[in-house]
Amino acid sequence: MGQAKLLARYYFSDSSLAVEDLYVYTRQSLIDALASAQTPEDRAQLFRNLAALRDSSRRSLAVNVDQPIGLSDSELERLINSPDGRLTLNRMVSVPANSQPVLMRLLVVLGPLRPPAPQEGEAEAEQGGASPAGPFSLDAPDDESVSLVYVARDLSTVQKLLEQLQNVVLVLFLAGLLTAGTGAYALAGQALQPLRRVQRAAERIGGQNLTERVPVPRTGDEVESLAMALNAMLGRLEGSFEAQRRFTSDASHELRTPVTAISGHASYLLRRTNPSGQQAESLRIIQRESERLTNLIASLLQLARSDSGALVITREPILAALFLFEITQELAPLAQAQGTALRTEGEDVTFEGDPDRLKQVLINLVSNALKAGAQTITLRSARLADEVRLSVQDDGPGIPADQLERLFDRFYRLEDSRSRDQGGAGLGLSIARGIVDAHGGRIWLESEPGAGTTAHVQLPIGNVPELGEEDVP
Numbered sequence: 001m002g003q004a005k006l007l008a009r010y011y012f013s014d015s016s017l018a019v020e021d022l023y024v025y026t027r028q029s030l031i032d033a034l035a036s037a038q039t040p041e042d043r044a045q046l047f048r049n050l051a052a053l054r055d056s057s058r059r060s061l062a063v064n065v066d067q068p069i070g071l072s073d074s075e076l077e078r079l080i081n082s083p084d085g086r087l088t089l090n091r092m093v094s095v096p097a098n099s100q101p102v103l104m105r106l107l108v109v110l111g112p113l114r115p116p117a118p119q120e121g122e123a124e125a126e127q128g129g130a131s132p133a134g135p136f137s138l139d140a141p142d143d144e145s146v147s148l149v150y151v152a153r154d155l156s157t158v159q160k161l162l163e164q165l166q167n168v169v170l171v172l173f174l175a176g177l178l179t180a181g182t183g184a185y186a187l188a189g190q191a192l193q194p195l196r197r198v199q200r201a202a203e204r205i206g207g208q209n210l211t212e213r214v215p216v217p218r219t220g221d222e223v224e225s226l227a228m229a230l231n232a233m234l235g236r237l238e239g240s241f242e243a244q245r246r247f248t249s250d251a252s253h254e255l256r257t258p259v260t261a262i263s264g265h266a267s268y269l270l271r272r273t274n275p276s277g278q279q280a281e282s283l284r285i286i287q288r289e290s291e292r293l294t295n296l297i298a299s300l301l302q303l304a305r306s307d308s309g310a311l312v313i314t315r316e317p318i319l320a321a322l323f324l325f326e327i328t329q330e331l332a333p334l335a336q337a338q339g340t341a342l343r344t345e346g347e348d349v350t351f352e353g354d355p356d357r358l359k360q361v362l363i364n365l366v367s368n369a370l371k372a373g374a375q376t377i378t379l380r381s382a383r384l385a386d387e388v389r390l391s392v393q394d395d396g397p398g399i400p401a402d403q404l405e406r407l408f409d410r411f412y413r414l415e416d417s418r419s420r421d422q423g424g425a426g427l428g429l430s431i432a433r434g435i436v437d438a439h440g441g442r443i444w445l446e447s448e449p450g451a452g453t454t455a456h457v458q459l460p461i462g463n464v465p466e467l468g469e470e471d472v473p
Helices: 002-011 027-036 040-057 074-081 123-127 156-204 221-270 277-308 318-340 355-373 416-421 428-438
Strands: 015-026 059-061 085-091 102-112 143-153 316-319 341-346 352-353 376-384 385-393 442-447 453-460
Touching: 015 040, 027 040, 027 059, 027 074, 027 102, 040 102, 059 143, 074 085, 074 102, 102 156, 123 221, 123 428, 143 376, 156 221, 221 277, 316 318, 316 355, 318 355, 318 385, 352 453, 355 385, 355 428, 355 453, 428 442, 428 453
Parallel strands: 341 376
Antiparallel strands: 015 059, 015 143, 085 102, 102 143, 316 352, 376 385, 385 453, 442 453
16 A cells, blocks of 8 residues: 555646545446436435445545545536546545645546556666656456546645736736727827818818918828818809998998088088078988088998908007096096996006097997997906906996807897987997907906996007106096
8 A cells, every 4th residue: 555655646636636545336327327317216226325435435635535526416427427537626635734725626537446556667666666668557448447536736836827827917908908008099190180280271271361271291091171262262252242342342432422522511501502401401410411421431441451451550558547547537528418427447557559440349348238228338458478458447337148158240220220220230249359359358248137237348459668657647
């Protein structure tokens, strides 16, 4: 027995072994006994007998004797019915070296077990306790008694290797994912770069610079086709806008002469003739409407210049507080006639702009507040970083939120009948926006029905010298 263990350890140095002899059965008789056990009671009795034989003949090597390797009844049945008498399982095996069972790969063989006969030239090896042919043979005749041989191989090394491989694969996957993501982002950015250039160029193009075109990338794809289509569209828009500007300018110039003639003749008739009362009233109406038409023509000409970029801006330093005070002084008679209080407040900010053009903007805003029936109008100045904000606040009836932006559309009036009676044509805010845009600023309205309206004009301060108190008149 000692020699058998040495031989087993020699041939299975890394394995746990166990042998259970079924010495009353041959392979065929065991198959026949299982086949003849038809009822559950018979099968249970057969497996009890086999268990008794196995327990009484069990021999183990590197297996905990208190927790031997074993097979369940169903596994033993599968082994008996297997064609080659072999069964492979994964099983937790308790070994003396570890306090906890170890996962092992288990090979169970059912067959005759006997030492092999020494062959010629192997006597010396046999005497040394190791036979090259192996300690056991399972190739004996079928009429010999059979045994259950368990060979269990520790899977912890394989499992650790698999875990290491899993970690390596995970790291490689993450690295590959990161590399692929970075590469895809870089390639996408490279592919979208022409489209971004087209986008930036398209955003810069407005009504003042329709002559510009977006760059056409020579990529031979949809981006190139899109850029060409945008340029073609811009060409059509430029032609349409140019025709509109030319018509407005030409019509305004052509209308100025006859309107001036009409106004002059009406004035002549009023001064040099002796018309009746009804005739004089008709002449005054002609004169008044001629003046209104002259103002409308002047506004149209200014809009045409603004659209074509020909609006001339003469920049010079402006003192905000003094500038607003001059506007209130100029409009004071009109406000007093209506019973409206005009006042100014805020910081005295120095900024750069065209005083005549900006005065036109603010006078228009104050005039709108007076037309709305405001009782108090406040002109306010404030500095915001490198910009100045000029505001006109009134306590009028206010404007609905959905119409605030539409008021900057040409010929749009909030109340047509009242505006027409007061001489408004719906062009004042359009002209104001054109002037503010030419200064590189912005203009907008804030209002709430019943709480008044505030018009804001925000302009860049520009390059202005630092003024001391002695420089202020």
